[in-house]
Amino acid sequence: MPGGAWFDVAPSAARLTGSLRDIGYDFPTAVADIVDNSIAAGATHVEIMIEFDGPDSRVYIADDGQGMSPGALLEGLRFGSRRAYSDGDLGRYGLGLKTASLSQCRSVAVISRSSPTVVRTSARVLDLDVVEEWDQWIVIDPGSDPHVARARQWLAEGTGTVVLWRNLDRVLPEKRPEGGWARRRLEALAEKTTEHLGIVFHRFLERRRGHPTLVITVNGQKVQPWNPFAPDEPALTELPPQRFEIAAGDTSGHVGLRRYVLPARDRFSNVTQFERMSGPLNWNRQQGLYIYRADRLVQWGGWNGIRGIDEHTKLARAALDFSTDLDAMFNINVAKMRVSLPPQLRQMLESPVNELCVHANDAYRRSSRPAERPVPADLGAPAEVRAVAQAATTAGLAVRAAAMQAGEWAAWQRIAAVLREQAPDIAGMLGLD
Known part of the structure; x- marks a missing residue:
């Protein structure tokens, strides 16, 4: 405590929760943040169900992870959770579950079971209407809620957690939420979410060594991994990998760089695969750095100010890997979708990135030269x-x-x-x- 007089100035729950809704998520990135928690809990299956029911439409995100005890569940719904994050955890600020959920809906329920032998589930609801009415950080018991009861049934066979989003005010139109446009919007969001999850979690979906097998489904459709480096293409070129050590204050660590030149169109195994590898941003804007935090892709495309986008280097892509103990140096944001390169690392990357682009330029020109x-x-x-x-x-x-x-x-x-x-x-x- 301070030596002189001091005053406890707690923030307004109603105002602060409203502000935190605009922290930078869209629907796919919000779902991905919940999936982060599932992976951290050791889940091997994550099922996302986006159900249209007019104004009562809802989203379930269910996993078979280790689940949470009643105390851990309550702590998980605290803004700025006190839980400690170990190296490799995909969480960061203790805000993801709440801010991601409330960026899309006004009510989030969490139902969890942590004992594999005792069929006992815990459920709590964070509802913005209640928070705003009381202007307090209130979490409530859902009682005999039918949607929560449905989630409890899914947990009858083992441990896991179900996150339920309702009152989707940021997803459905305020007028005519029961209309055809609203239905089509949810269907489109399901497709975008499937694509997004296949990108950011592709290393987990590819059964890489050191990770448990992970299966994600969206409305029953299995999410397919999208590996930006086309590792199965015979004509793929990889330059020698590099490793850099960076330090700031008492923090230091290593960053890995792997550089690839993807095949030109005429050297891809087939046109369909070439088009698929163009990615959601298409070839030109998909060139650049793919930045991974603990194997989770957090940013892709562009050169982070090292150089500009160029048609002649569109085949160049590079994987940059850092661990969670370097989070502060990379200034990762709450939504885990944007980072800043440390200045010392940017200088180290200039030469290998330019070398990669020289090779990519050559591959592009060799492909186009006969016609040009x-x-x-x-x-x-x-x-x-x-x-x-x-x-x-x-x-x-x-x-x-x-x-x-x-x-x-x-x-x-x-x-x-x-x-x-x-x-x-x-x-x-x-x-x-």
Whole structure:
């Protein structure tokens, strides 16, 4: 306690909970934050049910994890939960369950069972109408609520947790929530959520070593992983991985970087797979860094200010991995969908990222060159022409990579600019045009 007079100034529950609804979630990211809790609880199955019922529409997110005791459940509904997070936990601020849920609805119920031998469930409800009426941090017992009773039945076979969203005021239109538009909106959100979960949790869905098998379904449809690096494509190119050590104050840790050049369209196994790998943002905006926190994808696409988006480097993608003990250095936001690169790491990444883009540029140009550049008639047979062109391209790539490794990239860019101006044919052969 302070030495002088002090005053307890508790925030208004009604005003603060209202403000926390606008922390940055949309429907898919809110669902993903609840799935984070399921993974942290050791769940192997997560089932999301988005049910249209007019103004009584609801969302269930059920898992078979270890569940919560009555005390842990109540603590889980506290804003700024006191629970301790260990290394590797997907949680961060003790806000996710509440802020994610209330960003979409006005009432969230949590039903949980923690004993595998005793069929006993606990249920509590956080309702904004009640909080606003009393202006207190109130959590209530749902009593004989039929929707809660349905969730209890699902937990009859074992441990787990069910999160129930109701009064979906941020999802359904205020007018005519029973109409066809509202139904179609929920159906569209189910599709977007399926796609989003397949992206952010793809490492967990791919049965990677060290993770339990995870199955996620949305309205009965199994979520398929979307791995941005197309690991099954034979023509995929991976550059040597790198590892960086960063430190700030008493915190230090390692960050891993893996760099990939995806195949050009004509080298993909089939057109359908090429189109699928374009991702939700399409090829140009999907290039860049894919940043993982404890194997969960938190940000994808773009170069985080290291360089700009370029059509010629659209095949370049890189995985950047950091652990939860570096959260403060990466400034991860509450919704776990945005990070900032530490300045020291940004400097370390410039050279390997530019080297990756050199290789991606070369792959792009080799793919497009036959259509873009006519073959001179006096260079001999087509096989010889291809050999000469390939040798020139390889030489250009080797010189660019050497300039990168020698720390002379800026000088090489000036040399390339002069070549493009004074000897465009040579620049073209070297892949610099």
